[in-house]
Amino acid sequence: MPLLVVGSVAFDSIETPTDSREKVIGGSAVHFSYAASYFTSVRLVGVVGEDWPDEHTTLLQSRKIDTEGLQVVQGEKTFFWKGRYEPNMNDRETLDVQLNVFGDFDPVLPEQFRRCKFLFLANGSPNLQLKVLDQVPGAHLSVADTMDLWINVERDSLMELLRRIDGLVLNDSEAKLLTGDENLVAAGHKTLALGPKFVVIKKGEHGAMFFSEHETYVLPAYPTESVVDPTGAGDSFAGGMMGYLAEQDDFDPTTLKQAMAYGIVVASYNVEDFSLDRMKTIERADLELRLEQYKKMLSF
């Protein structure tokens, strides 16, 4: 099944304790799409400025990502983010954000995109996410990401969104902020009570937790020594998860858990180099190999 994603397409400038990159390809919808492309055909909706190089679009197309929904605005610049990671490679400081063309992003979906059954609303304003949701009335599975900013400044819209989507993916700190509960298990259950059928709490290097009416579980991250750049880890996790669900055209509990595991494995590759550099080197077979290792790791 094709998978639709709406989100940011960006230039990232990244500093780590040992290395840095300037204006590399990034953004939530980019990391998501690339990760999902190992599993299914992806339809990307986003916006860039005239400074966006054609080769970035070509790279996405080379993974069979449909970029018809990638709007190019002449005379404007692409969303730009600059950040620096702490030595623990988990905490980061935002050094610069220039919303540019993303600040006025008002996605109008191409007609054939509106019939997608699998929809991911990458991190963005809940008002915008709701507008997208309205354009895909027949979605079988709609999942959204969010962040602290929207929890703080657009709480009412976020609450409406939570009542309308099937799944929510968010970070541990965001789950605590949203619910006011410091215990992640309690925070997960409280988030679930806000409307979604399932909630995934991402814990970075510590893996991810899943909550639904009948299930609560946690899966650890795949242990890797070579964390070069964590940017996009959460988005590639979501991309792997949603990509697998769309491929299977199913989201029963068994498929959802398998999808979580694929998400974790894809994210473990994504962090092994800057931007999409590690992802460019892997095939589906690499994902399967690491998934087997991951399964073995959790068997006793």
Next chain:
Amino acid sequence: MPLLVVGSVAFDSIETPTDSREKVIGGSAVHFSYAASYFTSVRLVGVVGEDWPDEHTTLLQSRKIDTEGLQVVQGEKTFFWKGRYEPNMNDRETLDVQLNVFGDFDPVLPEQFRRCKFLFLANGSPNLQLKVLDQVPGAHLSVADTMDLWINVERDSLMELLRRIDGLVLNDSEAKLLTGDENLVAAGHKTLALGPKFVVIKKGEHGAMFFSEHETYVLPAYPTESVVDPTGAGDSFAGGMMGYLAEQDDFDPTTLKQAMAYGIVVASYNVEDFSLDRMKTIERADLELRLEQYKKMLSF
């Protein structure tokens, strides 16, 4: 196989955001022994003052813990620790420490204790841990815990200990301090290079990691909403792990992983109430039940 543990026996005063307890039974060797007692007979070596109530000793004996090695020093007081947990129930502040009789602890093992094949050196000065190790020359498996204090002030003795023991159990922050590496996978490998045949890094609410020459894996904590008091979680984890190894009289890779899982399950009970209060209510069957749930959680 009997399991020997040498460590602290203490009074704990504990404050959490919602509740508190004064001078309850605690200490590393106590939490360890109680947890291990579900699996094997335990021989406890420690020291208390004359203020130690008989019923605490009786409680340990009711679990078939051999307290012949629990020395009572007349005219002195028992080790006392007072701490307060942050709202996240993971970070804590030490409000008071009175070493009392534990400050001069110089354990001389009863003769029959010296023939134990399974030995756990709970957190204590490496010099003291080495002295104990000398008294158990025939140990098949010796495992030690340590803490930031000893890494900072007795590094040389700790290094000698690491060359002589089979396994080391320590917290994530301690592994980072010991190796200077912020990546836990790298920190685990570097700790392994210091001598032990295996290293376990405890990550609190995020579970535990295992490192040996041929294996690296991470197991998540059992997700529980009711974290009432995390004191002793690490010691009960180690107690469950070592208790299972001693029961099996084995420590091959398969048994070690199973032991890690038992440790995680025991610790998940220990945190559900203050001191040993939750542990007092459970049987081996409760551990088996939760282990099955844990196994199921990690299967996909």
